Amino acid sequence: MPAKGAMTTTAEVPVAPPPATAPAGVLIEAVDRTYRTRRGAVPALSGLSLRVEADEIVAVVGPSGCGKSTLLELVCDLQEPDAGRVEAGPAVYMPQRDLLLPWASALDNAALPLRIHGASRASARERARPAFAAFGLAGFEAARPAELSGGMRQRVAFLRTLLAGKPVLALDEPFASLDALTRADMQAWLAGALLREPRTVLFVTHDVEEAVVLADRVVVLSPRPGHVVAEVQVPLPRPRSRTDGAVVALRESAMRALEGRTI
């Protein structure tokens, strides 16, 4: 892995082109979503309301199966709510696993959104290439995903997400598949990347500490059917350290809100 310092101290100049549209937030009002399965109706979300301001980072934590993924898919317009209202700016979905295309180079994987928006292969590569250094990926442009470490693959996936040029990012447990050490690195890295390239971010995680380290606000969901049971503001300066007293205190209060509902 390249020097860690290089990825977090890069100049605060965006390396990905800014979103094609103006910053946009997310507004979810009294949303219900029920899945109909062979074994009957499974309510995933019930009366969920949530607002994310433009360029705000909101973390959603909740017990397993509380409809977190459903929430992201609603925001990304991959699903329709049964009731209620979802208004979101153009959003791009980043799944839990990196899901890079194994046959394509790291550069071509990152440049995929540009290709889909009509750029030629050569021009897509030229536009994606400058971001590689800032993402700690310099020298790995031609590598296949199988040749990259888990953290690097996640960074390629995040670069691909950014290059989609959308103001809203919907991240589904982006670091859940990484080992603890890499995850901590990647959290620090993501915090730096979002300082440099502000976006409206809604990310779900089951890791309360990760939520407090990264987010402006932590939203706690109830068990299924999910709705918001608590919100914890995180008015702390960045970069944040997980051992910082204020971070620990907020983590504890978010934890209490979560546990109060899981039992």
Place this chain on the structure above:
Amino acid sequence: MGAALLVLALLAGWELYADLGGVDQFLLPAPSDVAASLWTDRGLLWANFTVTAGEVLLGIAVAVAAGVALAVAIHLSRTLRRATYPLLVASQTIPIVIVAPLLVAWLGYDLAPKLAIVGLICFFPVVVTTLDGLAGVDPDLRKLMRTLDASRLQILRHVEGPAALPALLSGAKIAVTVAVIGAVLAEQAGSSDGLGHLILQSIPQFETARSWAAVVVLAGFAIVLFGVLALAERRLVPWAHRSEGDVA
């Protein structure tokens, strides 16, 4: 290495059995007789081999082209899938051996009935494996592509198509082995050349060793085709054979 030893052992057993008079040499010639025929009849075998090889290669090409086109069409249209899948399966129950003479009577003595028969038995594995490959793409990846504004055809081109390539090649590997049988059957049903025709001719002439020599040539050809596809797999889809995909 293991395969070579096994073949040698089988040949030795066969040779011993034939030499000790276990069976009439017109029914089962010794491997040495077959080898001799491979050499003495090489001109005849080669001339007929080129005919059969042409039928096999063209037939596979037709089968792969039709199979891939059909798989993509079925993949893109649920209606088409429901309408055609039963027919596809039914097509594989056609008793080719019995229908082949009818096809010859219908399509003539030349290449057409051979392509039809080889194509008919080869396209099925191609359709089924390609379809599985196209459908096997991770649903999360499809969702991601949709939020990247990819159209149905773009998903096919950038994701599903390349993802289905390993499956397509697996289907082609199955197809090449049955293609050889198909070509021989077609030739036996009505043909004036080809190894199938040669086998049919040699038996009543008590040239059993020659018909076995033709079988050896056919088997060798199938092995070569299979090997070429295995090589193509390693070249074209190296990612599909790497097990260290998740760690680095």
